[in-house]
Amino acid sequence: MQLTLEHLSFYFHQCENKRLSQHTLKAYRIDLKQFYVFMKNKEMNKQEISSYIHYLNEHFKPKTVKRKLASLHAFFEELVFNEILQDNPMHKIRYKIQEEKTLPRIIQYHQLQDLFRCLNHEHHAFIQRDKAVIELLISTGIRVSELCAIKRKDIDLKDQYLIIYGKNAKERVIYLTDDVCKALKNYELTFYDYIHQQDYFFMNNQYHRLTDQSVRHIINHYTHGYHITPHMFRHTFATMLLEQDVDITYIQKILGHSSITTTSIYAYASLQRQKEIMMHKNPRHLIK
Template identity: 25%
Template sequence: MSNTQVFEEQLQSFLATQQLEKGLADYTLEGYEGDLRQFIAFLTARKVPDWCAVQGDHLAEWIGSLSDEDYAVSSLSRKLTAVRGLAKHLVAERWREDVFSELVRGPRISRKLPGALSPEEVDKLLTAPDETTPQGLRDRAMLEMMYSSGLRVSELCGLTLQAVDLESGLLRVYGKGSKERVVPLGSQAVAALERYLDVGRPKLVKPRTGSELFLSQWGRALSRKTFWVMIKKTAKLAGIDAPVKPHLLRHSFATHLLEGGADLRAIQEMLGHSDIATTQIYTFVKGSSLAAAHDKHHPRNQL
């Protein structure tokens, strides 16, 4: 058996475990696989025979070489996460007795505060699609739902007809790790979705269309990439100068709820955060805006 086959066997075992036991999304698994294959190529070039011979120094050298190639810190951190997961898997499967990645420290990531659109900018963005077309009705409904419920783009594009209860204004979402949560839909989102379902979606349906909620021109589920392109074009049409990415609407949803007095725990549940600490970053956004207002308006700051 060649070196490549030895590495491949445990790689496939690890990926299968991540999918079956942890329910990771396909795109997450694809990312892990790409990162691990890159590490395997590095090991093979250095004539490391198998996973049992891999040492922490190999991993540290690989991460260091990638740093020299100007990889982003976030990319390096993701690659290290993939290798650490595999290292633990090797121990669990009794291929090794030690976790070779244990002593390798990752790059320090500075946590950036999430940006947010103003309510006025959100209104411009949401009303920009041309609702005289099926695609425009679809785009308006998608934007309204993302801002109304704080959805991730993968959650939005993965919705089915069965996930929506327009009468009660609720939406069943499957987030990271296939975790299910129920989130409310605002009245504007419900109205936009009703228009799309009544007029827009029937014109996008093709013979092989399934229960996907948001359809492309080919009658299939709209992809994340297509939605990404759409939101950029719509932002330009709305005259918004700031770079608008899908996640910005999710950040805006959380920030505006918090500024309106919503409970942090409720926001955590709607966003699908497993850890309240992830949600708490929005309190810093609110705090920074308060500080800016204080600097601008407090009389002692004018002296």
């Protein structure tokens, strides 16, 4: 069987029906169109797909290869489910990718203090929205795409919880602290009429749905001199939980990771921090 554009169109349509984030959909389109170009006029068999994997390993970093193969695996699974393919050819291919171990970049404590100090000293039309966005990022560790996808019906401020639809539309419940609820209530009260005219809870300066890029602009506005990205809030949240001895399996569930392996990078980061403390802040250095 040869891959056709009709196969891709069918799959992309199925993905859109699953409430996948625009970021995920974009990645799937890039990865599968690349696969289509490589496989043009070739049979989708073990030999050709193995050649494609070899091509990826030669041209891309391990993390990128892993993502592209995950996209391919999900594509084949959907074709099998809809009886377009009899079997997933990826199941017949053995491959191993040694992923680079890179430590997640976190926001330093003094940077967080400066950020909240700036938030508390500014007064403009959208300050309540900005406070709610940043409080939610640092207090829940949700992805920026998940924050932008929150709808009014997903938030229960009375019982203090939030329903998040993560990757592959996987649902999870996130409980909210008093500080977060206060920020969300203030935002909702300030923009009540606008919020209740649309499905999505957060809006940009034009009163349309908030986007990933808008969140980056919000953060940049309060972090002069620091390079802080939305995803760094997620890394910081997870690392701080681990440093307070929270079990890593709970962190996995809160973050919505499908595998504990993904969450374990924070354990490695915590160990590296312990090493730095012992090497550079050891009390023995104070004894002369």
